[in-house]
Amino acid sequence: MAEKDASATAALTEPRCSVARSAQLLADRWSVLIVRDAFRGVTRFSDFRSRLGIPSDILTARLNKLVESGVFERRPYRDDGGRERLGYHLTESGRALLPVLGALVQWGDTYRASEYGPSRIYRSATTGERLRVAFVTESGEVIADENVEVVAGPGEIDDVAPYRPGLAPSNP
Amino acid sequence: MAEKDASATAALTEPRCSVARSAQLLADRWSVLIVRDAFRGVTRFSDFRSRLGIPSDILTARLNKLVESGVFERRPYRDDGGRERLGYHLTESGRALLPVLGALVQWGDTYRASEYGPSRIYRSATTGERLRVAFVTESGEVIADENVEVVAGPGEIDDVAPYRPGLAPSNP
């Protein structure tokens, strides 16, 4: 209850590393699949439930967490001859997860390919061209992964080395 | 042991959806952080352990899983006056996860920003320009998320609608 507790909690639950913060929310067996299905147009509790085969208490818990963290918002809807209910819709923040899913799909299709071929294909809505996920500069130039380096930002606490693709990690 | 079992198992453990396959491997509390640290140059069991605060039995299990699935490979090393040991190094497949981490960082920095600023910054190794993750065509044109659509591929089993950014998911 004291401020000390609040900040101690924050230190534990709000790590400085974005990967850790994002992972805290998304890195469990179900959350990613829930978001994936949301991008496929699923909004209803019972649809998530039947498509994923997820226990309903877990679904409740995950949806609550995702709503609290602003990935989903609840929006009322009503079927003909039905009571008003709440559907789960991606917010702007939720829709911004598309590149995460895109990157995941791309990796899965490349390195853990299924015998059936890709199940989802990313295309330009305007030209229909096939898309992939890549690093780009602000001026729109595509940079190959081998030419990407990762360095410490202001939030970095760690004394760890930058990642440089040429210099293989630590012990070559 | 019969073929039937094998394929039934495959159906359960090797879903057609790349998101599901990738998530199966990476979407747990620790795997993402292990891979993140690997990109920061960590290779040793004890370094993963002390940096992450992960129980060692869990770390063993995760590293085994990641080695089995080809994200890491074990490589022997020897410190001065030490016995030979095995380090864990990202394979090509593991290094190909960089865009996944990049996308995750970008989302976290944007929608769940820490008060300290980003902890890791992605730059061009050649020009130093700041990078972001985006969808691009094969000819290198950057496509905004709003102009990305996702359609069923050959592996799709589902009768679900394509994702189109304009047409808000299902219940607008």
Next chain:
DNA sequence: ACGATGAGTTTGAAAAACAAACCTATCTCT
């Protein structure tokens, strides 16, 4: 009033994660 339906809760059993102690092979030092 009555049953149907969607969206959850509750309950008790099974699986996974956890912390801490322990083990093991090889090294250095004596």
Next chain:
DNA sequence: AGAGATAGGTTTGTTTTTCAAACTCATCGT
């Protein structure tokens, strides 16, 4: 040769989380 030291794990017993199945609750059309 024997005594630590150390990295990299296993083992053990407890706590959390997940799971499946049953149950509740509010509201609808009949």
